[in-house]
Amino acid sequence: xxxxxxxxxxxxxxxxxxxxxxxxxxxxxxxxxxxxxxxxxxxxxxxxxxxxxxxxxxxxxxxxxxxxxxxxxxxxxxxxxxxxxxxxxxxxxxxxxxxxxxxxxxxxxxxxxxxxxxxxxxxxxxxxxxxxxxxxxxxxxxxxxxxxxxxxxxxxxxxxxxxxxxxxxxxxxxxxxxxxxxxxxxxxxxxxxxxxxxxxxxxxxxxxxxxxxxxxxxxxxxxxxxxxxxxxxxxxxxxxxxxxxxxxxxxxxxxxxxxxxxx
Amino acid sequence: xxxxxxxxxxxxxxxxxxxxxxxxxxxxxxxxxxxxxxxxxxxxxxxxxxxxxxxxxxxxxxxxxxxxxxxxxxxxxxxxxxxxxxxxxxxxxxxxxxxxxxxxxxxxxxxxxxxxxxxxxxxxxxxxxxxxxxxxxxxxxxxxxxxxxxxxxxxxxxxxxxxxxxxxxxxxxxxxxxxxxxxxxxxxxxxxxxxxxxxxxxxxxxxxxxxxxxxxxxxxxxxxxxxxxxxxxxxxxxxxxxxxxxxxxxxxxxxxxxxxxxxxxxxxxxxxxxxxxxxxxxxxxxxxxxxxxxxxxxxxxxxxxxxxxxxxxxxxxxxxxxxxxxxxxxxxxxxxxxxxxxxxxxxxxxxxxxxxxxxxxxxxxxxxxxxxxxxxxxxxxxxxxxxxxxxxxxxxxxxxxxxxxxxxxxxxxxxxxxxxxxxxxxxx
Numbered sequence: 049x050x051x052x053x054x055x056x057x058x059x060x061x062x063x064x065x066x067x068x069x070x071x072x073x074x075x076x077x078x079x080x081x082x083x084x085x086x087x088x089x090x091x092x093x094x095x096x097x098x099x100x101x102x103x104x105x106x107x108x109x110x111x112x113x114x115x116x117x118x119x120x121x122x123x124x125x126x127x128x129x130x131x132x133x134x135x136x137x138x139x140x141x142x143x144x145x146x147x148x149x150x151x152x153x154x155x156x157x158x159x160x161x162x163x164x165x166x167x168x169x170x171x172x173x174x175x176x177x178x179x180x181x182x183x184x185x186x187x188x189x190x191x192x193x194x195x196x197x198x199x200x201x202x203x204x205x206x207x208x209x210x211x212x213x214x215x216x217x218x219x220x221x222x223x224x225x226x227x228x229x230x231x232x233x234x235x236x237x238x239x240x241x242x243x244x245x246x247x248x249x250x251x252x253x254x255x256x257x258x259x260x261x262x263x264x265x266x267x268x269x270x271x272x273x274x275x276x277x278x279x280x281x282x283x284x285x286x287x288x289x290x291x292x293x294x295x296x297x298x299x300x301x302x303x304x305x306x307x308x309x310x311x
Numbered sequence: 312x313x314x315x316x317x318x319x320x321x322x323x324x325x326x327x328x329x330x331x332x333x334x335x336x337x338x339x340x341x342x343x344x345x346x347x348x349x350x351x352x353x354x355x356x357x358x359x360x361x362x363x364x365x366x367x368x369x370x371x372x373x374x375x376x377x378x379x380x381x382x383x384x385x386x387x388x389x390x391x392x393x394x395x396x397x398x399x400x401x402x403x404x405x406x407x408x409x410x411x412x413x414x415x416x417x418x419x420x421x422x423x424x425x426x427x428x429x430x431x432x433x434x435x436x437x438x439x440x441x442x443x444x445x446x447x448x449x450x451x452x453x454x455x456x457x458x459x460x461x462x463x464x465x466x467x468x469x470x471x472x473x474x475x476x477x478x479x480x481x482x483x484x485x486x487x488x489x490x491x492x493x494x495x496x497x498x499x500x501x502x503x504x505x506x507x508x509x510x511x512x513x514x515x516x517x518x519x520x521x522x523x524x525x526x527x528x529x530x531x532x533x534x535x536x537x538x539x540x541x542x543x544x545x546x547x548x549x550x551x552x553x554x555x556x557x558x559x560x561x562x563x564x565x566x567x568x569x570x571x572x573x574x575x576x577x578x579x580x581x582x583x584x585x586x587x588x589x590x591x592x593x594x595x596x597x598x599x600x601x602x603x604x605x606x607x608x609x610x611x612x613x614x615x616x617x618x619x620x621x622x623x624x625x626x627x628x629x630x631x632x633x634x635x636x637x638x639x640x641x642x643x644x645x646x647x648x649x650x651x652x653x654x655x656x657x658x659x660x661x662x663x664x665x666x667x668x669x670x671x672x673x674x675x676x677x678x679x680x681x682x683x684x685x686x687x688x689x690x691x692x693x694x695x696x697x698x699x700x701x702x703x704x705x706x707x708x709x710x711x712x713x714x715x716x717x718x719x720x721x722x723x724x725x726x727x728x729x730x731x732x733x734x735x736x737x738x739x
Contacts, residue, residue, distance in 0.1 A: 119637050138645075146643030156638035160656050160736055169652060170642035202736040222642060 058270050062255040065273060066095040069128075070226055070257050071116060076125030078108075078115060085111050086122070087281045095225075098258045100268040100289075103278035104304060109261045112278070113228045116259070117148045130225060146174050149219030153231040155211040157203035163190065163214050164199040167221045175222065182221070189217040193247050209240025213247050220251075227251065229260040265309065269293060277301050370394055380700035398701050399711050405695070406711065409531015409686050415459075415523065419534050422456040425449060426541065434726065450545075457530075457538065459522035463511035471499035471507060527605045531686030533715060539605070540674040543612040547673065548666070550613070551620025552655065558625055569621070576618035582679055584611040589683040608680055616673040623669055627662035628654065660734045667727035671720045688712040 071093040078086040085108045093099060101109045114120040116127060118134055118141045127134040129144045158166050167186035171177045177185070190196045193213035195206075203211055212232055219227060229248065233241040245267050252258060252271045262268070268275050268289055275292040277285045277300075285298045293309075296302045327333075332341065344350045370393055378384040378397030399406075408416055429449035432442035451465040478498040483491030515521065530538070557569030576584075588607040596602055631654060639649035659666070681690030692708045695701055 117641055119640060142643050142645060145641060148641075150638075150641040152634060152638065152641075154632075154634055156632075156634035158635065158638070158653055158657075160660065160734070170644060173648050173652065174643045204736055218642070 058249060059253045062253055063096065063098070063273070064255065065097050068095045069093070070095045070097070070130060071259075072126070072128040073116075074126050076115065076122050076127060078111065078120065078122045078124075085281050086115070089125070089283060091276070091283065093226075093257065093259065095257050096255050097274060098252050098256075098272045099260070099274045099276060100272040101259065101261045101276045101278060102263065102265075102268070102304070103284075107278040108281040109278045110230050113150075113230060113259050113261055116226075116228060117145050117150055119150075142174075146170075146222055147225050149222060149224035149227045151212070151215050151219055151227070151229045151232045153234050155203070155208070155215045155235075157211055157215055157218070159203050162200050162202055163195070163206070166203065166214060167218045170218070171221050186217070186221050189220045190214070192220075192250070193217045194243075207240060208236045209243045212236065212240070212244045216244075216247055216251070226257045226259070229258065229262065231261050231263070233262065233264060263308070265293070277304065279304075376400055381702065381704055382700075394707050394710075395704055396707060398695065398704050398707055402691075402695050402701075403711075405532060406688055406691055407532045408534050409691065410529040411525060411531070411534065412523075412529065415525060418456050418459075418522070422453055423534075423537065425452065425456075455522065457525070457534075458527070459524040461511060461515040462520040462522075463514040463518075464507070467507040467511040467514075468503065471502045474502050475499040527603050530605060531691055532688055535605070535680070535685060535687050536674070536677045536716075537719075539609055539612055539677045539680065542609050543616050543673050543677075544670050546613045547616035547620045547669075550617035551624055552659075554617060554621035555624035555628060556650065558621065559628060573618045573621050576615055577622070581612070581615050581676055582682060584615055585679060585683050587611065604685070608683070608685065612673065612677065615676075616669060619669045619672070620666065623662050623665035624658060626665060627658035627660075630661050631657055660731075663727050663731050663734075667723055671723055674719060674723075675716060688715070 069092055071091070073089050073091040076086060076089040077084070089112060091112075101112065103109045111120055115122045116129060116134075121136075122134075130147055132140050132144055134140060134144060157163075158169070161169065164183060164186055167190065168179065168182040171182040171185065172179055175182075187196055187199065190199055193216055195210055195213055195217075198206055198210060198214070203214065206214065216232075232248070233244050236244060241264070245264060248258070248260070248267070249271055260267070260272075272289050274286060275289050276283055277292070277296075277298070279300050285292070285296065285301045287297075292301075293305065296305055330336070343353045373388065373393030373396060375384045375387050375393060375395045375397050377400070378387060378395060379401070380397070381395055384393075384395035384397060404413070404416075408419060411419060425445075426449070428442070429446040432438045432440065433446055448469075451469045455462060455465045475495045475498055479491050479495035482494045486494070554569050554573055557565045558573065560566045560569070585608060588611040589604065592602070592607055635653055635657065636649065639653040644652065678687055678689045681687050681693070684690070686694065689712065692712060695708060696704060
């Protein structure tokens, strides 16, 4: 729960929230067996929004973003992503997954493929892009996350921070319209957290729609346009970052903030 | 109070290790004489190895190569201990080919040379990929070379696969994916069962291109072991993969069928299955059908190997972190793509030692066919010992058979180690 300072000023010129809805979640509920993990979630995300979801562990924040690309199935309510409703229709699921990028806590790179192959696999097989073109795109994004020289190594030869940046590049190669981040820096050393956050900020500066589950409150303050606080499977409070941090309303939010920022 | 303040003023340069821990001397010290107990064990086991070799060598180096019977061997050796190698000289062709007609040995030899050509590009990815085309043809060529008969039959069988592909290709846009898959299965089966025979017969009468037929009962020796072993190994891997996936499926019927099959086959000794193949199967067949005995045995051994293979591969699947499935899903790969590109390459890599153990086991288990009367090397050894010239000979025959099996199994084991090293990518 560190607050890592970023050296540079964030460039806000392209961070515009449009009024087009990217994700619409209404009255969504989810159970694990009999355990009610997500309760009556209502959330509307516009294109260009950068949302940070915070909350204690077990509050359902990861489950929430995993429902958005159907890594978890919800049992009641609706989720509409980019105009496509998420149901058990496999075609819709594949369509949504190819347009929503996801970055995991443990990177989940494919250890048997090189960095470049990790990045070109989905474009070649899902988008049916010719290999050469896919490799050019991949190199473009690897340059963007500042590791083009590692392209022919295997994930096991890279540091955690580098692996996470590859994971981000891999998602970007599918040209997603929305990016989901599931605690992208929680498994990293402090020195590496910064390089990953830097990459995420760069992405935000280009106007990507982002939902981040993270404990990096510095990132939330500098980049997010909205912070959502969850507890016990429900959205307890949401606000724009300044108000959220300086003037929390709900008791649970105050307690949470005092605990992570208090010392 | 000691002074705890410390600041390094010069960094230490990298240095050579001490001479006693590096090089040949270092290796000997580290591996053979690292402690008193180790030194004693080294000397004792060295002595034991020398003792065994000194006892074995005189027996192996025995001037009996030209002996024509066990009695001649005894005369040559004149009371000394020694092997009687004459039996190998006289019978080695039989141990390799069984009762296959000797003027047709070239077909068997050609078949196994081609086997090597067909298998090489599968085993070594450095070879030109175009060789795989021959690997695809080989399964149809192999039985034709061994059994002979008209060339039209293997072509008709191969044509079944073409039909299946075409059915899938053209039916899929019209009746959908599932219908296409069912048709791709049904069309070739109907073709093989009812049409392939008459059509190839018809073509043979128009254009008779045929090799001399060799009956299955003339098959024997190592050629039989290798034929059964290679076919069972090659087919059990894909069936094993399908069964392992079936066992993990969310579809209840697919899962129950896979579990049922695997548990049934694993719960029954192979020898039982072989007896079913040799006797019971004929009872269930329509009267008059003559289903080749070697074919029946191959099917049973393959099913047996598949069940074991499925469990080995399931172990590999279980060892994969859930994140790999999730990452594949999140990138939009569908089930078959993620299995083929992400899951199977890793699961199979993890299971290589288990898979190769199963292969070796299957290959050695082919000797069990001697019990149902097929003349594999073990079966032949009994026949040879029944000859009054060689009555009473044991070690030389079994030693020779053992050596040949060892060469095959050891190569498989070395190959698996090579493969593991090659696929090592620095992680797990």
